[in-house]
Each structure stands twice: as structure tokens, then as C-alpha cells.
Amino acid sequence: MEFVEYILYIGYALLIIGALGTVVGPKVDNPLIRMLNVEVPAVGVALVFLTYDEALALMTFIAVNAVLSLILVRAVILDAEYKEND
Numbered sequence: 001m002e003f004v005e006y007i008l009y010i011g012y013a014l015l016i017i018g019a020l021g022t023v024v025g026p027k028v029d030n031p032l033i034r035m036l037n038v039e040v041p042a043v044g045v046a047l048v049f050l051t052y053d054e055a056l057a058l059m060t061f062i063a064v065n066a067v068l069s070l071i072l073v074r075a076v077i078l079d080a081e082y083k084e085n086d
Contacts (some may be wrong), residue, residue: 004051011047018044031076038072 018041
């Protein structure tokens with residue numbers, strides 16, 4: 001097997017494991033673990049894009065992922081502040 005195929009299979013594995021972690025993730029109270037559960041499948045998708053050499057799709061995915069990470073962090077902070085006030 002070539003190196004590109006290894007990256008493709010690692011990307012698929014991260015995508016599947018990360019998707020399962022995201023399903024189980026809402027049961028966890030730690031916000032950092034919740035965010036990591038979302039980031040693992042994102043890295044898997046990025047590796048799959050990388051193996052297909054879709055440069056534009058990869059750059060778009062990275063840009064959208066960065067914005068979504070900022071939104072997720074802000075939502076976690078607001079959730080923590082809301083729980084403190086109650």
C-alpha cells in the first residue's frame with residue numbers, strides 16, 4: 001500500500017471513532033472533552049480531503065472548522081456562565 005492509502009484509512013478511522021465519540025459525548029460534563037469529540041472527526045475529514053488532493057475543499061473545510069470551533073468555545077463559555085448564575 002502507498003502512503004496516501006494509509007492516510008485515507010487513518011482518516012476514515014478517525015471519522016468513525018470521532019462520530020461515535022460525538023454521539024456519546026453529550027453525556028460528558030467536561031466541555032473540553034465535548035469539544036475534542038467534535039474535533040476528532042473533523043481531523044478525519046481533513047485527512048480524507050487531503051488524500052483526494054482537493055485543495056479548495058480542504059482550505060474551505062479548515063476555514064469553516066476554525067469558525068465553528070470559535071462558536072463552540074463561545075457556547076461552552078456561555079453555558080458555564082449560565083450554570084454559575086443559577
